[in-house]
Amino acid sequence: MATIRDIANKLGISPGTVSKGLNGASDISESMRQAVLDTAVELGYKPKTMQFDKKICIMVENMNYESIDQFGYEIISGFERAAARKNYEVTIIPTNLTLQTKEQYDTFMLKNGYLGAFLLGFELHDDYVKQLDHTKVPTVLLDNFIADNKHVGYVGTDNYEGIKNAILHLKSLNHRKIAFLNGTKNSMITQKRQDAFLQAMEHAQLTPFESLIAYGNFNEDCAKDHVESFLKHGATAILCASDLIASGVMKELSLKNLQVPKDISVIGYDDIPLAKYLTPSLTTIRQNRTELGNSAFVLLDSLIHNIHISRIELRPEFVIRDSTSPALS
Amino acid sequence: MATIRDIANKLGISPGTVSKGLNGASDISESMRQAVLDTAVELGYKPKTMQFDKKICIMVENMNYESIDQFGYEIISGFERAAARKNYEVTIIPTNLTLQTKEQYDTFMLKNGYLGAFLLGFELHDDYVKQLDHTKVPTVLLDNFIADNKHVGYVGTDNYEGIKNAILHLKSLNHRKIAFLNGTKNSMITQKRQDAFLQAMEHAQLTPFESLIAYGNFNEDCAKDHVESFLKHGATAILCASDLIASGVMKELSLKNLQVPKDISVIGYDDIPLAKYLTPSLTTIRQNRTELGNSAFVLLDSLIHNIHISRIELRPEFVIRDSTSPALS
Structure with missing residues (x-):
């Protein structure tokens, strides 16, 4: 591992100046500071850190987390609590594309x-x-x-298992034309x-129809x-990639004087607090966000x-509430 | 959650007798003991356990683990050490099909x-x-x-990443006819x-040949x-699903007066201690077995x-040693 002396040698400056830069x-x-930092990164220098000075951060983009009814809230609080138990200091950094191009x-x-x-909340095209x-x-x-970088880990919820159980539930209710409104x-x-x-x-053993799948x-x-087009193509149920999308779908259906679940069934994803307070309460695929945050910390601590x-x-966990019922035949 | 009294009521016996059975x-x-246990299982009874009395077990089948050069050794020792730090008592139980049918x-x-x-080391057809x-x-x-049982978790090493890197390595050495000798x-x-x-x-962008793939x-x-058939069908490299298989392949090639890697390249899987002592030393896909054991404990503790x-x-981790070299052209 590179030392302060390595950085000093490479730049032809004193170790004291390197320390100042770092x-x-x-x-x-x-x-000069920028040159020190760039060289430190290039040589793979890692700061030595003491027990009571372990700093990590959470970077957030495209995701709401400030209040308990928002998707990111419990993920972040779960992470923070797990980190606190191991004496890490956590900083939350909202970020965006501009910030990312700066450094x-x-x-x-x-x-x-x-x-x-x-x-x-980062997207595939983000610089970072x-x-x-x-x-x-x-x-x-x-x-x-x-792929192929051992310093980076992934935490998430098994996507297949939740969606599979949602589809089997709809099939058991005789739905055949199932629409899927996906995310970004x-x-x-x-x-x-x-x-x-x-x-x-x-x-x-159900047929997915292209006209019933949308981003x-x-x-x-x-x-x-998308709702109008789904209806035109005969959808009897709409699976949504988040509870917020499902809430929007239910509003749209209500504007068209359609009743959920009598006329059409709706399923969400996440089980944010909103889900059980919607009318009707939302059948959804629950992600345990506190445990996602907790697991993210376990993973980060392992990588460190x-x-x-x-x-x-x-x-x-597939949570059945009132927004799904048998398909109109 | 079911209590001792629930079990007693169901069987029409006293709670004291249930305790004795448990x-x-x-x-x-x-x-009577069997009836108590069967009913406890049926009702989902879980024993209350105190801090200093947390018992878990490791069940092993079809896997050697007694000495440090065997695949299971570090997995089990990694698990045991992690468990000891959290005050669990661990028992190792060798098992087999007969044992599994008994209870x-x-x-x-x-x-x-x-x-x-x-x-x-369990196989898909095992009763357990x-x-x-x-x-x-x-x-x-x-x-x-x-799938679909939240009480069961899986720990392993990313199979795709290791094999992908092995194949890309062989391709960079101009191998095109790559054989794969898989496990059970x-x-x-x-x-x-x-x-x-x-x-x-x-x-x-390489073609897999059916004649070059075997279980x-x-x-x-x-x-x-399998080695003879692979050679007959023109293999210039053999990827093996374990280091032990690779060791057997190298012996077979030696019997046929073929030199590794000059005449044919060989890659193993696991990086057990043997791998670096073979002649030539074995290029292999390393699994960190201590961390597998450690992670298995983290997962089990989470499920509990x-x-x-x-x-x-x-x-x-793809480890390049001396058993791979450019393909004969």
Whole structure:
């Protein structure tokens, strides 16, 4: 592993100046500091850290987490609690594409003294996600898998098992024309759920119709672009890739004077607090978000200790409530 | 959750007799004890356990683990060390089909007061594996996945990543006719590696030939049934599903006066201690067995605490040694 002396030698400066650069001292120039950091990253330098000074961060993009009824809340609080028990200090960093173009991921992490990070809500085209192919910083991604880099791990919920049970439930209620309103196209989780839906339909010996499958996004308002077309093509049930999408679908159906579940059944995904308070209460595929956060920490702590877990997957739980009933025949 | 009183009521006996049955007291009949245990299992009774009395077990079948050069050794020692740190008492139980037909898995576990088990080396047709579809006993399987039962988890090494890197390595050495000698047909890991091999060949844009793919078993002596046929069909490299198989393959090649890697390249799987002492030393796909054991314990401990992780997968490491070199052209 590279030392402060290696960085000093490479740059032809004193180890003292390197330390200043790494520690953000104010008496060296910004350009010298940048040179120190870039060289440190290039040589794979890792800061030594003491028991009471273990800093990690959570980076969040495209995901709401501020209040308990939002998807990210319990994931983050589960992570924070697990981290606190092991004396890590956790910083939450909302991020976006602009921030990511300003500075390389590894440089950002080193500069701020973070030993590792948990990334939520990132999309495949994000700069930081692309840089994860080669990062040496221990990193855990929710719902994103990076191949061939032992420093990066994936945590998520088994997509197939939940969707399979939803489809079998609908089949037992005599639904045959099942629509699937998926999330944002540009995310790994959406691709996984697309595959899971097709595989589950095949497993249930049902035909998936192209006209009944669409990509939306993970918000309520994507429903209005697709519900009408699903209905026109004869859907008797709509499986949604999130509870928010399902809530939007139910509003859309209500505007068309259709009753859930009498006229059409709806299933959500996640079981956020909203799900059981909708009218009718929502049948959904539950992800245990506290445990997702907890598991993400277990994985990150393992990577920091050079235990190269590549994935931890949790079981979903299929929760049957009032938004599904037998298909109109 | 069922109580001792529930069991007593169901059988029409006193709670004291139920306690005796559960605790294996000598002053009740064997048939009464069996009735108590069967009813306890049926009602989903779980023993209350104190901090200093947490018993779990490791069941082993078809796997050598007694000495450090055997596949199971580090898995089991890694598990035991992690368990000891959390004050679990671990018992190792060698098992076989006869033992499994004598008693139901859940009954065995309850009778012996085990809170959970880690199962190694089981095959798909084993009675106990079949019973895992419905068990309520926290159970972790090495290399076997059980769908739809939240009490059972899977731990293993990512099969695709290791095999993909082996194939890309052989391709970079100009090998095109790559043979694959897999393990015992009746195991999930063998099926997974079969899929991984085909997928990796496709990824590398190489053609897999049926005549170059065979099932053996996880021992050295399966090599003699297949090497000749692989050679006849033009193989320039043989990928094996374990180091033991690879060792057998190298012996077979030596008997035919062929030199590894000059005449033919060989790759193993696992990186057991033997691998680096073979002549030539073996290029192989390393599984970190200590971490597999460690992760198996983390998973079992989670299941015991009602955290329903379905799988933990580790990264393989592709280790290049002397048994691979450019293909003869």
